[in-house]
Amino acid sequence: MQAMVLDAAHQPLKAIELPVPEPGPDQILLKVLACGVCRTDLHIVDGELDQPKLPLVLGHEIVGRVEALGANVKGFEVGERVGVPWLGYTDGTCPYCRMGRENLCDHPRFTGYQINGGYAAYTVADARYCFKLPEGYSDAEAAPLLCAGLIGYRSLKMADDALRGETKRLGIYGFGAAAHIVAQVARAQGCEIYASTSPGDTKAQDFARGLGAVWAGGSDEAPPEKLDAAIIFAPVGPLVPAALRALRKGGVVVCGGIHMSDIPQFPYDILWEERVVRSVANLTRDDAREFLALAPKVPVKTTVVPMKLAEANEALQRLRKGELQGAAVLIP
Numbered sequence: 001m002q003a004m005v006l007d008a009a010h011q012p013l014k015a016i017e018l019p020v021p022e023p024g025p026d027q028i029l030l031k032v033l034a035c036g037v038c039r040t041d042l043h044i045v046d047g048e049l050d051q052p053k054l055p056l057v058l059g060h061e062i063v064g065r066v067e068a069l070g071a072n073v074k075g076f077e078v079g080e081r082v083g084v085p086w087l088g089y090t091d092g093t094c095p096y097c098r099m100g101r102e103n104l105c106d107h108p109r110f111t112g113y114q115i116n117g118g119y120a121a122y123t124v125a126d127a128r129y130c131f132k133l134p135e136g137y138s139d140a141e142a143a144p145l146l147c148a149g150l151i152g153y154r155s156l157k158m159a160d161d162a163l164r165g166e167t168k169r170l171g172i173y174g175f176g177a178a179a180h181i182v183a184q185v186a187r188a189q190g191c192e193i194y195a196s197t198s199p200g201d202t203k204a205q206d207f208a209r210g211l212g213a214v215w216a217g218g219s220d221e222a223p224p225e226k227l228d229a230a231i232i233f234a235p236v237g238p239l240v241p242a243a244l245r246a247l248r249k250g251g252v253v254v255c256g257g258i259h260m261s262d263i264p265q266f267p268y269d270i271l272w273e274e275r276v277v278r279s280v281a282n283l284t285r286d287d288a289r290e291f292l293a294l295a296p297k298v299p300v301k302t303t304v305v306p307m308k309l310a311e312a313n314e315a316l317q318r319l320r321k322g323e324l325q326g327a328a329v330l331i332p
Contacts, residue, residue, distance in 0.1 A: 001017065001018055001019070001020050001120060001121035001122050002015065002016075002017060002120065002121050002309060002310075002332065003015075003016060003017070003018045003057050003119060003120035003121070004057070004058070004119040004120070004309060004310070004312040004313075004330075005018075005055045005056065005057055005119075006044070006045060006052070006054065006055060006056045006057075006058060007054060007055050008054060009044075009045065009046065009047030009050070009052075010045070010046065010047055011045075012313045013045075013058070013119070013312050013313050013316075015310055018057075018120065020121075020122045021116070021122060021123065021124045022124070023068055023069065023070045023073075023124045024070050024124070025070040025071045025072040025073075026070050026072050026073065026126055026127055026128065027070045027073070027124045027125060027126055027127060028066055028068070028069055028070065028073060028076060028082070028124065028125055028127050028130055029066070029067045029068040029069075029122065029123075029124050030062065030064030030065065030066060030067060030082065030084070030122065030123050030124070030125060031064055031065045031067050031121070031122055032062060032063070032064050032118050032120060032121055032122060032123055032332050033063045033064055033065055033081070033139040033331075033332075034062075034063040034139040034140045034142070034143045034306075034329050034330065034331055035059040035061055035062050035063070035117070035118030035119055035143060035309075035329065035330045035332075036059075036061030036143035036144045036146065036147065036148065036177070036304075036327050036328070036329050036330075037059075037061075037307075037312070037315045037316060037319055037327065037328040037329065037330060038060065038061060038147050038148065038177070038327075039176070039177075039235065039257070039319060040060070040086070040112075040113075040147070040258050040259075041058045041059065041060075041112065041316065042316055042319055042320055043235075043258060043259045044056070044058060044112075044113060045058075045316060048259045049113065049258065049259060051113075051114070052113050052114065053113070053114050053115075053116075056112070056113070056116065056117075057112070057116035057117050057118070057119050057120050057123070058112045058117050058118075058119045058312075059111070059112045059117035059118030059119040059120075059123075059330070060084070060085060060086040060088075060110065060111040060112035060113070060117050060118070060146070060147055061083075061085070061118070061143045061144060061145075061146040061147045061148070061327075061329075062083065062084035062085075062111070062117060062118035062123060062125070062143070062146065063081065063082075063083055063133065063139045063140075063142045063143050063146070064081070064082060064083075064084065064118070064123065064125075065079065065080070065081055065082075066078050066079060066080045066081075066082060067122070069127075070127070073127040074127075075127070076127060076130070080132070081132075081133055081139075082130045082131060082132055082133060083130065083131045083132075083133045083142060083143075083145070083146045083292070084111055084117075084118065084123070084125045084129065084130055084131075084146065085111065085129070085131070085146045085147055085150055085283065085288055086110050086111055086112070086113075086146075086147055086150075086151075086282060086283065087102070087103065087108065087110065087111070087129055087282055087283055087284070087285070088108075088109050088110055088111040088114070088115045088125065088126060088129050089108060089109035089115070089126055089129065090102045090105035090107070090108050091105055091106065091107040091108075094106040094107060100284075101284070102284050102285070103154075103281055103282040103283055103284045103287075104281060104282075108282070110282075111125065111129075118330075119309065119312055119330060120309075120332070121309070121332045128285075129285065131146075131285075131288050131289065131292055132292075133145075133292065134292055134293070134295060134296040135296070136296050136299070137295075137296075137302070139331075140304045140306045140329040140331065141301075141302045141304055142302075143302075143304070143327070143329045144177050144181065144302045144304060144326070144327040144329070145181070145291070145292065145295055145300070145302065146288075147178075148176075148177035148178040148180075148181055148327055149178070149181045149182075149291055149295060149300065149302075150283045150287055150288055150291055151178055151256055151280060151283060152178040152179070152181050152182030152185070152231075152233075152256065153181075153182065153185060153287060153290070153291040153294075154256075154280050154283055154284075154287050155178075155182065155231045155233075155254045155256040155280050156170075156182050156185060156186055156189075156231065157287075158252070158254045158278060158280055159228075159229035159230075159231060159252050159254050161252070162228045162229040162250065162251050162252040162276075163189075163191060163228050163229050165228060167192070167225075167228055168189070168190050168191040168192060168228060169191070169192050169194060169223075169225055169226070169227045169228045169229075170186050170191040170192065170193055170194065170227065170228065170229050170230070170231070171194045171195075171196060171223060171227040171229070171230035171231070171243060171246055172193060172194070172195050172196070172208075172213075172230070172231050172233070173196045173219060173230060173231070173232040173233065173234055173236075173239045173242075173243060174196075174197070174232065174233035174234025174236075174239075175195050175196075175197050175204045175205075175207060175208045175216075175233075176204075176233060176322075176324070176326075176327075177324075177326060177327035178233045178256060179195070179208075179231075179233050180207065180208075180211055180302075180303055180325075180326055181300055181302065182231065183195070183208070183211050183212065183213065184211060184212075184298055184300050184301065185294065185295075185298055185300065187211075187212050188298045192214045192225075193208070193211075193212060193213040193214060194213065194214065194215045194216075194223040194224075194225070194227060195208035195209075195213040195215070195216040195217075196216075196217060196218065196219040196221070196223070196239075196242075197216065197217075197218060197219065198218065198219065198234075198322065199218030199219060199220045199221075200218060201218070201322065203325065204216075204322070204325070205217065205218075207303075207325050207326075219234075219236075219239060219242060222245070222246055223246050226246065226247065226248040226251075227243075227246045227247050227248065227251060228247075228248060228251050229247075229251055229252050229253075229254065230243040230246060230247060230251070230252075230253045230254070231253075231254045231256050232253065232254070232255050232256060232257070232260075233256045233257060234257075235257045235259050235260045235261060236260065236261055237260050237261040237262045237263040237264060238261075238263070238264055240253060240255065240260075240263045240266070240277060241263070241264065241266035241270060244266065244270040244271060244275055244277065245270050247275050249273040249274060249275070250273065250274045250275065251275055251276070252275070252276040252277075252278065253275070253276070253277045253278070254278055254279075254280060255277070255278070255279045255280065256280050258281075258282075302326060302327065303325055303326025303327070304326055304327050304328070304329045305318075305324055305325070305326065305327070305328045305329065306329050306331050307328055307329065307330055307331070308330070308331060309330045309331065309332045311330070312330055315328040315330060
């Protein structure tokens with residue numbers, strides 16, 4: 001099968017032929033129909049996430065068709081369309097798993113990081129971490145739901161308490177794949193969206209307004225109203241104090257990325273008055289079930305840029321340069 005493989009950080013992916021993997025007893029063999037390109041993939045290629053298995057097949061927004069089932073697999077059928085997200089394994093026994101916080105598992109394995117992912121024609125995945133996908137989405141349209149959608153949804157849940165007042169003003173910093181999905185969910189929940197992009201990125205600002213943002217501007221500008229909550233998707237540490245300055249008392253800043261540049265020193269008075277800064281880590285399977293049921297009800301519409309699997313390096317570079325509206329999706 002064709003696959004795009006990372007041999008070492010800071011190197012382009014190589015197009016090579018690999019044998020089609022055999023599913024283990026608890027696994028599903030999937031013919032990959034589409035795989036989204038995520039900023040996390042870029043962090044792995046750039047060595048900012050430094051514990052990948054190598055060589056590695058990237059990709060953790062996988063839409064696939066079931067080709068074969070391991071002996072122990074139940075609940076799936078050959079020919080069925082399923083999705084595979086970032087969380088690929090948890091031990092089920094650590095304190096975090098036992099308290100229902102499997103996203104913080106002490107011994108996790110992640111798709112496209114410690115487990116080969118979807119930048120290939122076929123892949124295998126643990127059936128316990130695969131999900132049936134809603135109808136009404138093409139393969140390419142469904143792919144971003146599996147990370148951009150899920151991490152955006154979990155980030156919004158982390159901001160929920162701050163968005164229960166008379167106003168529901170949500171700031172979103174960085175308006176890419178995750179932001180364009182969570183903005184739709186938040187608007188359906190009655191939030192006003194204030195979008196901050198890289199200064200001068202008028203295309204992203206127009207994209208945000210087209211999705212209903214009441215204001216869109218550069219991150220060097222203050223939103224016109226105090227925010228109840230802010231979600232930061234851009235991996236830019238200086239956005240944390242910027243978002244804190246934009247918050248009302250008791251508001252929350254949620255850092256939605258897996259990696260961020262250093263947060264600069266900031267004065268205590270912008271954190272005081274019970275403002276909160278928190279991160280989001282990974283996802284739970286309950287997050288996936290909840291969001292995949294919710295998405296068609298909103299309804300969430302994903303904006304995608306389909307590309308050939310062999311164009312994976314180009315897709316990563318376009319993501320790095322901020323040239324994409326929505327999400328790039330690789331089609332084998």
